[in-house]
Amino acid sequence: MNNTDVVMVRDLRKSYGGRTVVDGLDLDVHAGEIVGLIGANGAGKTTTVECIQGLRRPDSGTLRVFGLDPATQADELRPMIGSQLQDSSLPDRLRVSEAVHLFGSGARGDGDHLLEEFGLAALRRSAFASLSGGERQRLFLVLALLNRPRLVVLDELTQGLDPSARRGVWSAVDRLRHDGVSVLLVTHELDEAEALCDRVVAMRAGRVLDSGTPADLVDRHARNAIVRFTLSESRRESLHLTDLRGVHEVLTDGDRVTIRGDRTSIAYVGEALVRSGSIPVDLAVDVPDLEDALLELLDRSSYEVTHLSN
DSSP: OTTEEEEEEEEEEEETTTTEEEEEEEEETTOOEEEEESSSEEEEEEEHHHTTTTTTOOEEEEEEEETTTTTTOOOHHHEEEHHHHHHHHOOOOOBBBHHHHHHHTOOOHHHHHHHHTTOOGTTTBGGGGGGGGHHHHHHHHHHHHOOSSEEEEEEEEETTTOHHHHHHHHHHHHHHTTTTTTTEEEEEEEEHHHHOEEEEEEETTEEEEEEEOOHHHHHHHHHOOOEEEEEOHHHHHGGGGSSSSTEEEEEETTTTTEEEOOTHHHHHHHHHHHTTOOOOOOOOOEEHHHHHHHEEEEEEEHHHHHHHHH
């Protein structure tokens, strides 16, 4: 573990009742980095972050957070970690201001500032039971950040938030990175992972399928970009579409054109259209994203598991 490592996990394993949930997982999180865990339900993401926080004891493997073992040194780690977990809850009658005081060790200034930042200032006297799902999510994020932790663990960060609140939370998390805080984010919202994460770790059945920047995973695993437009055969002959760089396939149905290729093909098709003066009014582009990459990874891993077992 070097000086930039916040989390170091090697060969982590965890089972429940004979069912393997985490199966030889390796993971690193560095200082000031946002790392996302993505994958289908049951991939082992939540169990992994629970082991990292010392909430669950792994069956085997090496796990260090700030050089400490969460299984045996959880008390020392607790002040350095803030967490917002998927199944978090509070007593129904506990008021927002009381929760901030309770979790913030009396840090009133930070609490007031965070309540303002996350749009909860007007709800200081409201009981937890009266809050909407989105308001509860924002309150848990406030509680996770109260004591200025060095590592923040967020599980389904923006579940239940409207688009405006979602963007506000994303901005707050992005600022953590600039403050040198590390973030471990568990999410099913892949646009969230693309917007926030320096790296993502794609998981299935407790194992890592691949990891890298969101763009890396898209480049390695996503399907083709697709460009569609309507253009008469006589006008498109001069474009030589099949010869353009990055183009893999050109399909036509009358005047309707569908082009499949890598992401660079979009630029070359556009350049050819502009150069010819033929810019279709119905030009549409489908760009592969992290969701496409993850679906391809999951499909491929399912095929490999089935193939190897036969």
